[in-house]
Amino acid sequence: MPKIARPLRSVLYIPGSKPRALDKARGLPCDAIIFDLEDAVTPDEKVAARDTLAEALKEGRYGNRYRVIRINGLDTPWGADDAAAAAKMDADAVLLPKVGSPADLEALTEIVGDIPLWAMMETPGAMLNAAAIAAHRQLEAMVMGTNDLAKDLQTRFRADRLPLITGLGLCVLAAKAHECAVIDGVYNAFKDDEGLKVECDQGRDMGFDGKTLIHPAQLDVANAAFSPSEEEAELARRQIAAFEEIEASGQGVAVVDGKIVENLHVATARETLAKLDAIAAMNEG
Numbered sequence: 001m002p003k004i005a006r007p008l009r010s011v012l013y014i015p016g017s018k019p020r021a022l023d024k025a026r027g028l029p030c031d032a033i034i035f036d037l038e039d040a041v042t043p044d045e046k047v048a049a050r051d052t053l054a055e056a057l058k059e060g061r062y063g064n065r066y067r068v069i070r071i072n073g074l075d076t077p078w079g080a081d082d083a084a085a086a087a088k089m090d091a092d093a094v095l096l097p098k099v100g101s102p103a104d105l106e107a108l109t110e111i112v113g114d115i116p117l118w119a120m121m122e123t124p125g126a127m128l129n130a131a132a133i134a135a136h137r138q139l140e141a142m143v144m145g146t147n148d149l150a151k152d153l154q155t156r157f158r159a160d161r162l163p164l165i166t167g168l169g170l171c172v173l174a175a176k177a178h179e180c181a182v183i184d185g186v187y188n189a190f191k192d193d194e195g196l197k198v199e200c201d202q203g204r205d206m207g208f209d210g211k212t213l214i215h216p217a218q219l220d221v222a223n224a225a226f227s228p229s230e231e232e233a234e235l236a237r238r239q240i241a242a243f244e245e246i247e248a249s250g251q252g253v254a255v256v257d258g259k260i261v262e263n264l265h266v267a268t269a270r271e272t273l274a275k276l277d278a279i280a281a282m283n284e285g
């Protein structure tokens with residue numbers, strides 16, 4: 001069972017310092033929100049942003065969007081106070097930037113207690129320690145920080161993300177091995193829908209559960225890319241029906257569209273339909 005069983009197709013960053021954006025998010029079709037106190041907030045605004053965010057969360061009205069607070073690192077002047085404040089806010093999880101090892105998460109639990117944790121995976125060290133980080137008992141999700149990772153790796157931007165693929169893959173493997181969710185990094189060119197779609201499709205094909213986003217205009221592309229398509233749902237229904245029929249006759253392998261369907265494919269087909277149901281339930285709730 002995944003530690004967090006809910007759609008996380010679109011995970012929108014909102015600067016904790018921007019009341020207008022904090023309010024706008026109450027009506028946006030995102031599955032989760034990362035209320036940011038880190039990179040989207042200038043040093044001068046950091047302390048005030050904490051209070052602005054606390055007020056917004058107290059007022060609530062975020063519906064069933066999952067609410068995650070990204071604090072500053074515990075090695076910064078703001079991190080410990082952010083963590084203490086976040087623990088008292090009405091949020092679902094706390095996200096720690098630049099996690100390097102499980103010890104970083106352990107240090108955070110000493111301040112926030114047993115609230116679920118999310119980890120920014122954005123340094124070369126984190127890629128190499130991904131399995132140990134994913135195994136932390138309170139970790140619920142990993143979030144790729146592809147900007148920081150690209151910076152540390154001194155890569156150039158490439159549409160195919162070749163320089164980042166090893167790290168992305170290591171984090172997907174680690175998260176899946178430990179039943180954590182894993183969310184892809186942001187696409188910086190927020191007016192480029194086509195480029196965003198290519199990157200979302202790549203992330204979806206790699207096994208990511210969703211994408212982090214920086215602007216409301218990116219939500220529809222991510223929601224579509226990380227939802228099962230009509231064709232996938234229709235194929236899933238046919239696979240289940242064909243397998244049930246063949247199973248009733250005492251056989252273990254069905255054939256649909258010229259391809260074998262065994263019990264493991266049926267499990268995937270059922271997951272596809274369950275995901276659609278979860279999205280529908282979330283949209284109704």
Ligand SMILES: CC(C)(COP(=O)(O)OP(=O)(O)OC[C@H]1O[C@@H](n2cnc3c(N)ncnc32)[C@H](O)[C@@H]1OP(=O)(O)O)[C@@H](O)C(=O)NCCC(=O)NCCSC(=O)C[C@H](O)C(=O)O
Pocket residue numbers: 012013014015020021022024025036039040120122144145146147148149185186190213214215216
């Ligand atoms: C990128 C932006 C600075 C653009 O802002 P702006 O020019 O104000 O955009 P628009 O005028 O097009 O905005 C239209 C309306 O939408 C609202 N808005 C904009 N962004 C958001 C948002 N993220 N959430 C909610 N609402 C948003 C505006 O308020 C306008 O509303 P209205 O006036 O009512 O019409 C800006 O989008 C922005 O700041 N984005 C977030 C940037 C951010 O969070 N960065 C940090 C996270 S990314 C990161 O750190 C990556 C990671 O760590 C790594 O290493 O990779």
Ligand SMILES: [Mg+2]
Pocket residue numbers: 039097120122145147148
């Ligand atoms: Mg970062």
